Amino acid sequence: MVLTQRAEHDDVRIALDAPDRRPRGRFWRSPWLPAAVVLVASVAVLRCYDVSLGKSAIFAAYIALGITLPGTLLWRLVHRGSRSVPEDLAAGTAIGYAVEVLTYIPARALGLPLATQLVPLAVIATFAAVPGLRRFWRGPGPDGRAPLAFAWTMAVVALLLLGWSTKYFRLIGRTWPSYGRTDIDLPFHLALTGEFKHHMDFVTPWVISEPVYYHWFVYAEMASTSWATGIEPWVLITRLTLLPMIVAYAVLVAAFGRRLIGSWWGGALTAIAAFFVLAPDPYGWPLRSFYRAYAFNVVDDGSNLRLYLWTSPTQTFGSLLFVPLMLVLLDLLRGHGSDRRRWALFALLPAAVMGAKATFLPTLFCGLLLLLAVQLVFKRRLNRVALKALGVVLFWMVFAQVVLFGGQSQGLMVSPLLAMRRNAAGATTALISDPQPWRLVVLLAMTVMCWVMIWGGVAGLRRRWAAPEVLLLAGLGIAGTAALVIGGQVGGSETYFLMGARPYVAAAATWGLVLLLPRLTRRGLRPLVAAVVAGMAVVGLLRLVDTGRVPVHTRHYNAILVTVQLIYPYAILAAVALAAGFALRRRYRMARGMSAALVVALMLGFSVPTAFRQFTYAVTDGAQHGWKERGELWPVVTEGTREAGRWLRGHSSPDDLIATNAHCVYVAGGGVCDRRHLGIAGYTERRVLVESWAYTAEAHNQELVQGVPQENTMYWRPPVLIDNDAAFTTPSAATIGRLRDHYHVRWLWTEDVYNWSWNDPPSGGEVPVSEDLRHFAKLRYKFGHVAIYEID
Secondary structure, three states, X not given: OOHHHHHHHOOOOOOOOOOOOOOOOOHHHOOHHHHHHHHHXXXXXXXXOXXXXXXXXXXXXXXXXXXXXXXXXXXXXXXXOOOOHHXXXXXXXXXXXXXXXXXXXXXXXXXXXHHHHHHHHHHHHHHHHOHHHHHHHOOOOHHHOOOHHHHHHHHHHHHHHHHHXXXXXXXXXXXXXXOOOOOOOHHHHHHHHHHHHHOOOOEOOOEOOOEOOOOOHHHHHHHHHHHHHOOOHHHHHHHHOHHHHHXXXXXXXXXXXXXXXXXXXXXXXXHHHHHHOXXXXXXXXOOXXXXXXXXXXXXXXXXXXXXXXXXXXXXXXXXXHHXXXXXXXXXXXXXXXXXXXXXXXXXXXXXXXXXXXXXXXXXXXXXXXXXXXXXXXXXXOOOHHHHHHHHHHHHHHHHHXXXXXXXXXXXXXXXXXXXXXXXXXXXXXXXXXXXXXXXXXXXXXXXXXXXXXXXXXXXXXXXXXXXXXXXXXXXXXXXXXXXXXXXXXXXXXXXXXXXXXXXXXXXXXXXXXXXXXXXXXXXXXXXXXXXXXXXXXXXXXXXXXXXXXXXXOOOOXXXXXXXXXXXXXXXXXXXXXXXXXXXHHHOOOOOHHHHHXXXXXXXXXXXXXXXXXXXXXXXXXXXXXXXXXXOOOOOOOOOOHHHHHHHHHHOOOOOOEEEEOOOOOEEOHHHOEEOOOOHHHHHHOOEXXXXXXXOOHHHHHHHHXXXXXXXXXXXXXXXXXXXXXXXXXXXXXXXXXXXXXXXXXXXXXXXXXXOOXXXXXXXXXXXXXXXXXXXXXXXXXXXXXXXXXXOO
C-alpha cells in the first residue's frame, strides 16, 4: 500500500498532499499564480538578455497555441480525461513538439514548411467541432487540481533552473567579441537548424560530401518555429526554444514521480532529486574553471544541472519527449495493458524519441529486457506487456540505426574507464595526466560511492524487487551507469546515457525512501530534516578542514599523496553513514525502516552543499565578471561572421553554394588544426563546399584510420580540398572556373589568415588568400576579418 493510502487510512496528510479546497475567488489562492510568476520572471530575464517583449510574446503564443494546446487535447484523448493540469500541459507540450516535428519533415520535403501549422489548427478545430471530443477541453476538476504547495514547489524548481540558465546566457552574447568566443558547438546547432530550415535532403551543410547521420529532430523543430514566428535561429537556440522544454521536462519528471509513488509530494521530491541531488563534494578546493563554468561535479553522476541543458539541445529535447513515453509505459504495466489508445501512443512516440536523441531507446530496451528476464526466471511468468513494448522499441531502434544513422556508430565504442579520463576531480588534480589503470579504478570507486550516496533510497524497494516498475527503472539505471563505465566516445557522449536515465533512478530512490517510512506527518519530518542538516554539517566541516589549495600532481607531490587527498573525505562520509546506521539500529532501537530512512537522509544531506556551491558560484561569477556579453570562452567564430552571414542570407538563395579558405578554429603548435570551423554554414544558413569536416560520421571513422581525434583528421577527399584551396592561393580563370562549373560554387568567403583568434601568426593549417582574387571574383561585402566575393 503506497504512502498516501496509509496516510488516508490514518487520517494524516502533510501540506503538499492536502487537496486545496479553499475558495478560488482570489487570484493569490490560485495554483495559476506560481505559473504566472515563472512566466513573468522568464520574460524579464529574456528582456535582460536582449530578447524583445514582442519576440517573447510571439514565441509564447506559438508555443501555447501551436504546441501545448493541441498536444494537451491529444494527451487527454489517450487517457480518456485529465490526470492533473500540470501533467496535461507538460505532457501536451511534449506531444505537441513530437507532432510538429513529424509533420514538418514531409512539409519541408514538399517545399511547404508553413503547412506544418495546419495540423495544430486541424486538431483544435476537430476537438471543438466534434461533440464527443469537447469534454477533453475540461480540466480534471477539484480532485485533480494541483495543491498550492506542489505548484509553488515546482515554481521554485523552475525559477532555480531559469536563474541557473543565466550561466549560459552571460557567455553567449550578440555583440563582438562575445559572439566569437562562444560555445564551440553553437555554430554546429546553427548550421543544422539552417539546413533543415531550407532543405530536407540530409546533407551536412559545412561539407556537402557528407550525409547527416545524426539525431537531428530538435533542429527541425527550431526550423519549423523559425518559419512560423519569423524569429531567427540564433535567438531560438540561445534564448527561447529550450526554456519551455526545460520547464516542461521538470514538471513531467514530477508527474512521473507522482504516478509512480502515488502522491503529490512524492512527485515534487522526484523533481528535486532529479535536478538538485548531486554527488557529494567535500573538498575545500574548487574544480578547474572549465568544470565550474559548465557545472560539472567532482564525479559524473548524470547530473541534469549542467550547461548540457543548453549546449546540447538534442539531449534536452530527447529528455522531454522520453517522459511521456515512460508515463504511458507505466500505465500499460499497471493494468492498462489492453488499452489500444495507450498502445497507439506508445507505438508512435518512439518515432520522435529516436530522432531526438539516440541514447534513450537503447536504455529503455535494457530496462524492458531486465524486466522480462527477471520475471521469467524468478517468477516463471512472461510479462506480455513488456514483451510487446520491447518489440516496439526494438523496431524503432533498428529503424533509427538503418535509416537515420546509416549504421554509423558516431565514434561510440567499448572502451572501459574512458569516462574516468575526463573525471573532473582527476583532471583538476592532474591525476589523470598519466591515466594508469589503478588511478582510473580509484576514480571509478569514488564515482560508485557517490552513486550509492545520492541513490541510496533504492534500498527501500527491496521488498518490491520483482515489481515491473522497479525492474524497469533498475534496468534504465544499470544501462546508464554501464554505458558510462564501459563505453566511450571522444566527445564524451557516453555520459548522455546516464543523464537520460538519471530522472528515473531518482524516482526509484525517492519511492524507496517513501516506502521506508512507516507513516509521515509534519512531526515525522523533523528527524529527516535533522538528518539532512547533519549531513550538510559534516560536509561543511570537511571543507573547513580540507585545505583550500588544489592538490595537484607534480614531481614534488606524487600520485599516492594526491589519491589520499581525493579519497579521505569520502572515506569519512562513508564512515559517518555506517556509524549512524549502526547507532540508530543498536543504541536507539529504532525501527529498521525509519533508521534506514534517516541514513538515506543523512547521505542526501552530504549532497546538498554541492547544489548550493553550483548556485553560489553562478551568482558570484556573475557579480564579479559580468552578467552578459562576457566573451571569455575559446574563440571559434571570426570577427565579421555574424554581420557577413546576415548580408549573405539576404543576397543569396538557399541553394547557393559557398567555398572558403577557412578550415580551422584554432591552430596549435606544430600546425595541428582544429577542424571545428562551422561558423560560415551556421550564420549564413547556406551550404559550404568544404568549410570543415568535424562532427561527421566519416570523421569519427577516420579517427581509427588516422589515429587522431576527429577534429584533427585530414580530409579524406584530397582532390576536392585541393580544388577548393587553389581558388584562394592561386586564383585564375581556371581555378575559379572549376569551382563554378564543376562544383557549382557561387560565393567565395574569405577570412584573414592572421585571424584575431591567435596571438601569433599560425604555423600552418589555414589557407592564405592571394590579392589577385579580386581580379577573378567581385568583392561584394567586407566586414571585420571577413570578405565575400561573388563568382561571375
